[in-house]
Amino acid sequence: MLAIIDYGVGNLFSLSRSLEHLGVNCQITRSLTELKAADHIILPGVGAFGDARKKLEELSLIEPIQALAASGKPFLGICLGMQLLFDKSEEFGEHSGLGLIPGRIVSMRETFDRENIDLKVPQIGWNKLTVQNQHSPLVKSLGKNDFVYYVHSYYATDCQKYLVADSEYGISIPGIVQNKNVFGTQFHPEKSGEVGLNILKAFTEVPA
Numbered sequence: 001m002l003a004i005i006d007y008g009v010g011n012l013f014s015l016s017r018s019l020e021h022l023g024v025n026c027q028i029t030r031s032l033t034e035l036k037a038a039d040h041i042i043l044p045g046v047g048a049f050g051d052a053r054k055k056l057e058e059l060s061l062i063e064p065i066q067a068l069a070a071s072g073k074p075f076l077g078i079c080l081g082m083q084l085l086f087d088k089s090e091e092f093g094e095h096s097g098l099g100l101i102p103g104r105i106v107s108m109r110e111t112f113d114r115e116n117i118d119l120k121v122p123q124i125g126w127n128k129l130t131v132q133n134q135h136s137p138l139v140k141s142l143g144k145n146d147f148v149y150y151v152h153s154y155y156a157t158d159c160q161k162y163l164v165a166d167s168e169y170g171i172s173i174p175g176i177v178q179n180k181n182v183f184g185t186q187f188h189p190e191k192s193g194e195v196g197l198n199i200l201k202a203f204t205e206v207p208a
Contacts, residue, residue: 002026002204003038007059009052009080010044011190018190018197024204032064039208041073045080049089049105049154052080053096062098069100074206075182082177082184083154091154101179103159108152108169117170122153127167129175129187129195136164136178137206138185141198148175148187148195155186181206 002019004012006028019026027034035041043065045052056062069075077085086097089105097105109121126147131139142165150167156174164176167187176199177184183203189196 001038002040002042003035004028004042004044005035005061005065006030007052007055007061009047009055010078011046011188012044015042015044015078015190018200019204022197022201022204024200030059030061035064035068039073040204040206041068041075042203043075043077043081043084045078045082045084046151047080049080049083049091049097050093050095052084056084066098066100069098069182072181074203074208075100076203077182077184078190079152079186079188082186083156085177085179085182085184086156086159089154100182101159101162101177101184103156103162103177105154106157108155108173111155112170115171119170123150123169123173125150127169127173127175127187129165129167131165133164133178136176136183138176138178138183138199138202139165140202142195146195148185148189148192148199150175150187152186156184 083105085100086103162177189199
């Protein structure tokens, strides 16, 4: 069984529908008993980093999530859920992340202003995904011209060692990251058509 963590942040319906379309038995839950029983876990998320972190704290999920990831259980963060995997975020102040992948989350707008890049923020829409690490199980079905759907204004940096695939948007935007059994996608696989479904399917096939 795959568990989707329900902490009040994220489009749980479209994600669960995508998994059901793949024939995956999934459950939306915040129960620690059910999370521990799951073979795979997904942490979704949309919105602001600090608010999401606060909700995880209020539900006493920070340490259990860290323990579940440390146990070797395949764990996937999506969009804001991916950003929460990192050490810290600079979104509206500095906030601690889950510390599951080394790196930090920074402002795309500030980077663009500093480097005189004239592109809209947030990045909203389709972008080409370029594989940088062919050994990750999440990219086994990806082609050279596959596009995925992004909606974000902050991005991960200082994480080159954990980069699996990126997209070019004025700068290199980490699209997929991995630290052992912990994976993250900055884009929304559940909104990325067949390419996104293939990535979700690949995650569910990672040995538990």
